[in-house]
Amino acid sequence: MTAVVQSTPEMTLATLRAGLDAALESTTARLRAISEGKPLPHFSVPDTSALPSIASIFSLNEGEQELISLAAGCELDPGIAKIVSAVNGSGNPDPWLAVQLLGPQAWDLLCPEAPLRRWRLIELTGSGPLRQRQFRLDERILQALLGNRYLDARLEGLLHRILPVVAPGPAASGMVHSIIEAWCTPGRLPLLLLGGRDQMSKRILAAAAAQELGIQLYRLRAADIPSDWTQRTALALLLDRELALSGAAVLIEADPENTAAAAILVDLLSGPSILSAADPPLPERTPRLRLDLEPPSPAERLDTWRNALGSRAEVFGSELERIATHFNLDPSAIASATAIVENSTGSQETLAPMLWTAARAQGRRALEGLAERIDCRASWEQLVLPAEQIAILQDLAGHLRNAWKVSQSWGWAARSSRGLGAAALFAGPSGTGKTLAAEVLANELSLDLYCIDLSQVISKYIGETEKNLARIFAAAEDGGAILLFDEADALFGKRSEVKDSHDRYANVEVSYLLQKMESYGGLAILTSNQKSALDTAFLRRLRYILNFPFPDAAARAEIWARIFPAETPCEGLNPQALARLNIxxxxxxxxxxxxxYLAAAVPEPVQMAHIHRAVRREYGKLEKTFTGAEQEAFR
Structure with a gap:
């Protein structure tokens, strides 16, 4: 099949129907000749009909065109159906009638591998001997003959039309021209493999290429491709046929889980198609051309932000550079973020936080579903730690707040992009404030905090752990989120001596993590209950290491004094006495x-008696002995 890529001038519906009527008249004349036993006149199709165009698309010869005209006539013209009924008694075309029209070659034209049935232009119905079966024209083909353009109902819900919403960035403009050149070069259309992590940007550049060519672009999610081979083959046939009839192209978007299914489907297509994946596989279909979309640089993102904001960009000053550097957003996400402040008025102090929040919301799209986002409301006042640890945390906050200045304005990113992030280890016993400190940092910096469930990351299958880590870090780059690997001892322990293949691949996992930690531009926090279990080579790669000590009596008294919100009614509480509890x-x-909760059930203010009951329950849960010295706190 020859796929039509470039658009052609459309004829009016009246002209198309007039041409079809002329073709039906030619069929009618031949049918009358058969019924009257006269010689058959020559079958002819005028240029004004849509039939020659369809014949060109599916490489139909004159006999196949006549069978289509016959089937269309029985659908549209009662007069033709009446003549057919006079010939075969049914009023519907059948193979025996086709033989009378075309001779023995009709059997070849109705073969399942011939174009008419291979592309499902006609369908044989009924059972019994082949000569007694009837054939009907597929409705999509009938509507195409009438000049009606629409998406095949069997593809509704699977194909989604893409319309350009924003212009592609400067880095993608060259790729747009590469797509256009590939599709305009004479010969068989190449399969385009579009690599890169930013799926939305790839969608934008494909839509821009289609718009410049004047063709439609449809999107198909690889997750919607049937796993059954018969259904998949049927989908490929309908899709290929629709691309040719509509003069369209298809963009198949694949995730890491379904790239194999996408590769199998595109092997079955011959029309203009693009396989979009982070790292596209190599299907068997040739020729193929791979294009990789590199993420835009901070300078390119800044230009996109300025173009989206227009004259309002000057209001944000240097804050716009900070936003462009921190959030790795595609042009459509930037357009969505700037729409939030489009009708807002105010100064930089009021508008910049609003734009930051909008960019943050756009940046979290990729991470949703890969990790759990924590709603962070903790403040410095809730954190009770020695002054040295507080100072380190504040330095870490300053590192993230000024990362854009050091990396871009001060030239460190130009030297090397590796090691510009902030990797930290929070080590200490359980319950000493490691997760709380991460929440304080996220709230202070207005960043998202995601907790990584290691049970979903570590896999017994070789290479799967690295893939899971790569997906998490790649998704986090969009929003510059803080990643919290809680209780990370299971993955980040000492690298073992290699005794077998499992030890070797366990070491590969650790080494891969070190590489991702160094290249990640945001903050990744590892929490551990046993710092001594960590490899020294691993510790060297961490920029910040904080030890969270078990709180002494003074720290416990301070925690008790701050633990209840101001809205909670309390009566007779003694933080100094409660500090005797060694917890x-x-x-x-x-x-x-x-x-x-115990006090609210009464109801009455929280008192020492309620805390006493709660302590006993907590100690029972922890299987901890309630010593006599601790009981003195409640006497």
């Missing part, structure tokens, strides 16, 4: 919350 900050929070 962590996490256990204190759990006890305080349970005591609040």
């Amino acid at each position: 962590s900050g996490g256990a204190i929070r759990s006890i305080a919350l349970n005591a609040a």
Whole structure:
């Protein structure tokens, strides 16, 4: 099949129908001759009919065109159906009637491998001997003969038309011309493999190429491709046929989980098609051309932000550069973010936080579903740590706040993009505030905090752990989110001595993680209960290491004094006495919350008696002995 890529001038519906009527008249004349036993006149199709165009698309000879005209006549013209009924008694065309029209060659034209049935232009119905079966024209083909253009109903819900919404960035403009050149070069159309992580930007550049060529572009998600081979083959046939009839192209978007299914489908297509994936596989279909879309640089993103904001860009000053550097957004996401402030008025102090929040919301799209986002409301006042640890945390916050200045304005990114992020280890016993400190940083910097479930990352299958880590870090780059690998000892322990293949691949996993940590532009936090279990080579790669000590009596008293919100009614609480309880900050929070529920059930203010009951429950849960010295706190 020859796929029509470039658009052609459209004829009016009246002209198309007039041409079809002329073709039907030619068929009618031949049918009358058969019924009257006269010699058959020559079958002819005028140029004004849509039939020659369809014949060109599917490489139909004159006999096949006559069979289509016959089937269309029975559908549209009662007069033709009446004549057919006079010949075969049914009023519908059948193979025996085709033989009378065309001679023995009709059997070849109705073969399942011949164009008419291969492309499902006609369908044989009924059972019994082949000569007694009837054939009907597929409705999509009949409507095409009438000049009606629409998407085949069997593809509705699978194909989605893409319309250009924003112009592609400067980095993608060259790729747009490459697509156009590939599709305009004489010969068999190449399969285009579009690589790169930014799916939306690839969609934008494909839509721009289609718009410049004057053709439609449809999108098909690889997740919607049937797994059954018969259904997949039927989809490929209908899709290929629709591309040719509509003068369209298809963009198949694949995730890492379904790239194999996408590769199988595109092997079955011959029309203009693009396979979009982060790392496209190599289908068997040739010729093929691979194009890789590199992520835009901070300078290119800044230009996109300025173009989207127009004259309002000057209001944001240097804050716009900070936003463009921190959030790796595609042009459509930037357009969505700037729409939030389009009708807002104010100064940089009021508009910049609004634009930051909008960019942050756009940047979290890729990470949703890969990790759990934590709603961070914790403040510095809730964090009770030694002054040295607080100072390190504040330095870490400053690192992230000024990363754009050091990396871009001060030239460090131009030297090397590796190692510009902030990787940190929070080490200490459970409940000492490691996760709380991460929440404080996220809230202070207005960043998203995602907790990574290691049970979903670590895989027993070789190479799967690295793939899972790569997806997480790649998705996090869009929004510059803070990644929290809680209780990370299972993955980040000492690299073992290689005794077998499992040890070797476990070491590969650790080494791969170190590489991703160094290249990640944001903050990745690892929490561990046993710092001594970590390899020294791993520690060298971490920019910040914070030890969270078990709170002493003074720290516990401070935690008790701050643990209840100002809105919680309290009466007769003694933080100094409660400091005798030898427990962590996490256990204190759990006890305080349970005591609040006990008091609310009465209801009455939280008192020492409620805390006493909550302590006993907590100690029972932890299988911890409630010592006599600790019981003195409630006497």
